[in-house]
Each structure stands twice: as structure tokens, then as C-alpha cells.
Amino acid sequence: MSPDADEGYAPPGEPDLLNDDEAYLRVLRSRMPARSQAVIERLNRVNEVYVTCGRDAVLSEAFETFLEDAQSTRHGERKEADIFFLTGESGAGKTDAARRLLRGSELLAPIQTSYGTIRPYVSVKLTGYMLPRIAARKIIAASGHPIKVDTKQGDAWSEMSPALRRRRVVLVHIDEIQHLVTNNSEENKKLADAIKGVSIASEWPVAFLLSGLPGIRVLAKKDEQFERRGNWVHFPDLKMPDEESLVVRILTKMSKAAGLGLGKMSETDMPKRIAHASNYRYARVCQLVRAAIHQALRAKDEPQELLRGHFALAYALRSRARGHNHMNPFLVDDWTQLPRGSFLDVEGPEEDED
Numbered sequence: 001m002s003p004d005a006d007e008g009y010a011p012p013g014e015p016d017l018l019n020d021d022e023a024y025l026r027v028l029r030s031r032m033p034a035r036s037q038a039v040i041e042r043l044n045r046v047n048e049v050y051v052t053c054g055r056d057a058v059l060s061e062a063f064e065t066f067l068e069d070a071q072s073t074r075h076g077e078r079k080e081a082d083i084f085f086l087t088g089e090s091g092a093g094k095t096d097a098a099r100r101l102l103r104g105s106e107l108l109a110p111i112q113t114s115y116g117t118i119r120p121y122v123s124v125k126l127t128g129y130m131l132p133r134i135a136a137r138k139i140i141a142a143s144g145h146p147i148k149v150d151t152k153q154g155d156a157w158s159e160m161s162p163a164l165r166r167r168r169v170v171l172v173h174i175d176e177i178q179h180l181v182t183n184n185s186e187e188n189k190k191l192a193d194a195i196k197g198v199s200i201a202s203e204w205p206v207a208f209l210l211s212g213l214p215g216i217r218v219l220a221k222k223d224e225q226f227e228r229r230g231n232w233v234h235f236p237d238l239k240m241p242d243e244e245s246l247v248v249r250i251l252t253k254m255s256k257a258a259g260l261g262l263g264k265m266s267e268t269d270m271p272k273r274i275a276h277a278s279n280y281r282y283a284r285v286c287q288l289v290r291a292a293i294h295q296a297l298r299a300k301d302e303p304q305e306l307l308r309g310h311f312a313l314a315y316a317l318r319s320r321a322r323g324h325n326h327m328n329p330f331l332v333d334d335w336t337q338l339p340r341g342s343f344l345d346v347e348g349p350e351e352d353e354d
């Protein structure tokens with residue numbers, strides 16, 4: 001904020017640019033060229049598209065069963081931990097799927113009361129290596145519960161159940177939980193025990209949804225309780241050519257939202273090229289298609305159809321292939337010889353895209 005900006009309220013009838021985020025962003029956008037504004041408007045429609053496929057049905061079925069189970073034993077002694085794992089490689093679509101799952105749950109929907117809003121679940125996303133006790137504090141803070149400054153090491157996990165009870169939270173989602181997993185199996189066991197402890201707390205058991213890279217399986221290893229209950233869903237990579245139709249579905253749904261045609265693209269090798277460029281990750285395919293659509297919407301010749309060239313451009317802009325056309329799977333004939341992936345791919349820690 002500049003020194004001369006005043007923190008007061010705007011006069012009636014004027015947008016309150018200092019306090020109203022939406023109004024401020026609207027004003028900023030209104031200063032963009034009309035063309036950009038039109039592009040953003042069409043892009044927003046594409047952004048809203050969530051392309052479901054069989055795995056969403058599997059996930060929602062498994063999760064519903066899990067919630068029924070977690071609720072059914074609520075008033076008895078809880079002997080088994082209620083923990084649900086959602087795994088998949090980076091760009092598989094876990095974060096989006098979990099968000100949709102939680103928002104769509106009737107059980108977990110917010111309750112408006114005269115004394116405030118009760119939110120039956122909290123969701124935290126870890127973005128880098130973090131000590132488990134810090135993560136525990138983050139969860140308690142996300143529930144809206146004040147954290148005592150003098151909470152000692154290890155205490156945050158034991159304070160979690162009573163804190164969440166006060167806040168009426170019955171489920172905790174930890175996204176990208178691989179950031180808590182280490183190479184040290186003792187540490188991993190301690191973490192698994194801490195989570196399990198909260199989930200079977202006698203007064204207020206809390207269910208957990210843990211999502212992350214396939215490596216988070218170590219949290220359940222050698223623990224019969226976790227393994228036996230089978231609360232697992234894994235989002236595998238696309239299998240080509242069998243699952244080519246999924247790529248076609250994504251192309252169809254997203255281009256339609258943008259008001260663009262596809263011509264005969266679905267009958268060409270384009271779905272295969274798109275899958276290859278996206279490292280066979282479902283959500284990455286969605287991102288690539290969205291980026292190509294963005295290029296089509298920006299194109300000066302105002303195309304009516306999504307074309308291969310739009311993918312070539314999107315790929316060049318968001319990969320290491322910029323200026324290296326021979327590395328661009330949408331520009332060469334022998335694209336199968338190029339390494340898979342690299343559209344938005346990063347090696348090592350998962351990037352954050354939202």
C-alpha cells in the first residue's frame with residue numbers, strides 16, 4: 001500500500017478498493033485492453049470445467065463408504081483408525097478431486113447458525129518440508145482454534161482432538177502430505193501414530209483424508225489397521241491407447257466451454273501427442289488443453305477451432321522446448337522419440353499450481 005493510501009472506508013457509492021478484494025481486482029481487470037478482458041471471460045468458462053471420469057465415481061463411492069463407517073461407530077469405543085488415502089503422481093488430479101469431494105459432501109457442508117458458521121472439516125495443504133508438529137499447529141489454526149504460544153514439541157497432536165471438538169471438526173484433509181514423510185522409518189511411524197491417535201481419540205475421534213504422492217504409502221506400511229481397512233484410492237497414469245477416449249473427452253468438454261470446435265482432431269494422433277506431452281498424467285492433460293485453448297482465444301486470426309499449432313505454442317511457452325522446435329511434440333513427426341512429459345513437469349518436489 002502506498003504511504004498516501006488511507007485505511008478508511010470508501011464513501012457510499014464508491015467501490016471500497018482498500019478492503020474489498022473482488023472490487024479491487026475487478027477495477028484492475030477493467031483497465032486491461034478489451035481483447036484481454038474478452039479472453040479472460042472465455043477462459044473463466046474453461047476453468048470452471050471439471051472433466052469427470054470413472055475414477056471420480058470410484059473415489060466418491062469409496063469415500064462415502066468411509067464416511068458411513070466413520071460415523072457409524074461414533075458413539076461407541078473407537079478401536080480402529082479412520083484414515084483415507086488418495087495417492088497419485090504429481091499432476092494426476094488429486095488436489096482438485098479431493099476439493100470437489102469435500103465440497104460435494106452433504107455430511108461435511110457448513111452449518112449456518114445464529115452464533116456463526118460451523119465447518120465440519122478443515123483442509124490444509126503442505127507446500128514444502130515441514131515438521132509434523134508444525135503441521136499439527138497449522139491444522140488447529142485452520143479450524144479457527146487459538147493456538148497457545150507455549151505449545152511444546154509433540155503437544156500439538158495431543159491437543160488436536162480437544163481443539164477440533166471445540167470447533168466441531170470431524171474430518172481433517174492434509175494435502176501433499178508427502179512433505180511430512182521422511183526417509184527415516186522411525187519418524188514416519190511416529191507421524192502415523194500421531195495421526196492414528198487423533199483418529200481414535202476416545203472423546204472426539206477425527207477422520208483423516210490424506211492425499212499425496214504414492215510414497216505416502218509408507219505411513220500405512222507394517223500397520224495392519226491401515227492395511228486391513230483398505231481406505232485407498234490411487235489415481236494411476238493414463239494407459240494408452242486404451243484410455244485415449246479420456247483425452248478426447250477432455251478436449252471435447254473444454255473446447256466446447258470455450259466456444260471452439262475441434263474439427264477432426266480427435267481422429268488424428270493428437271490425443272496421443274497430448275497424452276505423451278503431459279507425461280500420461282490426467283490433470284496435466286487438462287492443463288495442457290486449457291493452455292492450448294488460451295492460445296486459440298488469443299490468436300489474432302480469431303480461429304473457430306482448436307488447432308495443433310495452438311498446442312505447439314502452449315507447449316513452447318510452458319516447457320523447456322521454447323526455441324527448440326525439434327523438441328516440441330506438436331511440431332515434429334517422430335514425437336514418440338521425444339521424452340515423455342515436460343509440459344509443466346518439474347523433477348523433484350511437486351510444484352504448486354493453485
Ligand SMILES: Nc1ncnc2c1ncn2[C@@H]1O[C@H](COP(=O)(O)OP(=O)(O)O)[C@@H](O)[C@H]1O
Nearest residue numbers: 049050051090091092093094095096097283286
Ligand atoms: N478432472 C479435472 N478436470 C479439469 N481440470 C482438472 C481436473 N483435475 C485436475 N485438473 C486441473 O489440473 C491441474 C492439476 O491438478 P491437481 O489436482 O493440482 O493435481 P495433483 O494434486 O495430483 O498434482 C489443476 O490446475 C486442476 O485444476
Ligand SMILES: [Mg+2]
Nearest residue numbers: 094095096176
Ligand atoms: Mg496437488
